[in-house]
Amino acid sequence: MTAPPRAALSAAGTGRTPPAEDAGTGPLSLDDPEAFGAVFDACFAEIHRYVAQRLGPDHAEDVVAETFLTAFRKRASYDPSRAGVRAWLYGIATNLVGRHRRLEVRTLRALGRHGPDADAPGHDERVAVRVSAQSLRPELAAAVAGLDRRDRDVLLLVALAGLSHEEIATALGIPYGTVGSRLSRARKKLRAALGGGNPMLDPEETGRG
Numbered sequence: 001m002t003a004p005p006r007a008a009l010s011a012a013g014t015g016r017t018p019p020a021e022d023a024g025t026g027p028l029s030l031d032d033p034e035a036f037g038a039v040f041d042a043c044f045a046e047i048h049r050y051v052a053q054r055l056g057p058d059h060a061e062d063v064v065a066e067t068f069l070t071a072f073r074k075r076a077s078y079d080p081s082r083a084g085v086r087a088w089l090y091g092i093a094t095n096l097v098g099r100h101r102r103l104e105v106r107t108l109r110a111l112g113r114h115g116p117d118a119d120a121p122g123h124d125e126r127v128a129v130r131v132s133a134q135s136l137r138p139e140l141a142a143a144v145a146g147l148d149r150r151d152r153d154v155l156l157l158v159a160l161a162g163l164s165h166e167e168i169a170t171a172l173g174i175p176y177g178t179v180g181s182r183l184s185r186a187r188k189k190l191r192a193a194l195g196g197g198n199p200m201l202d203p204e205e206t207g208r209g
Contacts, residue, residue: 036072036075039068039071039085039089040068042085043085043086043089044064044068046086047064047067047068047089047090047093048060048061048064050090050093050160050161051063051064051067051093051096051097053156053160054097054104054156054160055097055100055103055104055107056103056107059100059103063093063096063097063100064093066096067089067092067093067096068089070092070096071088071089071092082170083167083170083171084167086163086167087163087167087168087170087171088170088171090157090161090163090167090171091170091171091172091173094153094157094171094172097153098149098153101149104145105145108141108142108144108145109141109142109145113142139193139194140190140194142193143189143190143193143194144156144190146189146193147186147189147190148185150182151182151183151185151186151189152186153172154168154172154179154182154183154186155182155183155186155187155190157171157172158183165179165180165183
């Protein structure tokens with residue numbers, strides 16, 4: 001499966017949903033198959049980058065294609081009053097990444113054992129760099145691999161996607177407080193695994209500090 005072009009989205013069906021707006025992307029209409037192409041154009045590269053950082057480029061194309069086809073088919077259920085388009089798409093993508101959690105964990109553990117290939121840096125190295133440039137990448141990758149999948153989802157939606165706690169809560173369909181507790185638990189486990197170092201920088205906490 002490859003990334004769905006506008007034509008594939010147009011052929012997938014019809015439906016009616018109110019227009020939505022997302023910061024940085026302008027008006028995004030989900031009204032009809034052709035208009036949904038604007039969502040694809042505005043968000044594809046960002047969602048692809050997120051998935052590739054978690055599963056690697058070889059698996060990202062299929063997952064991202066399925067993300068947008070799922071969004072297209074479910075666009076009638078999209079509620080712009082609850083979530084921006086970006087958060088909605090990240091939620092779909094994260095759920096699909098969850099189907100490949102063994103692949104993600106296996107890749108992270110391999111990096112933890114052997115370290116990145118300096119000649120061909122992979123997605124696992126980029127994950128480590130984005131989560132904490134100050135930590136030893138193999139050690140961090142192994143620690144992230146050891147997290148519960150739900151905690152890892154929250155951690156990486158902050159570290160890789162830059163979503164707020166509120167956006168993550170909406171994207172994953174969990175209470176706002178659960179986001180904070182999962183993130184706190186993930187950070188505590190990573191700190192312990194890394195000898196007490198700060199495993200990541202949370203923009204929300206930095207802003208409050």
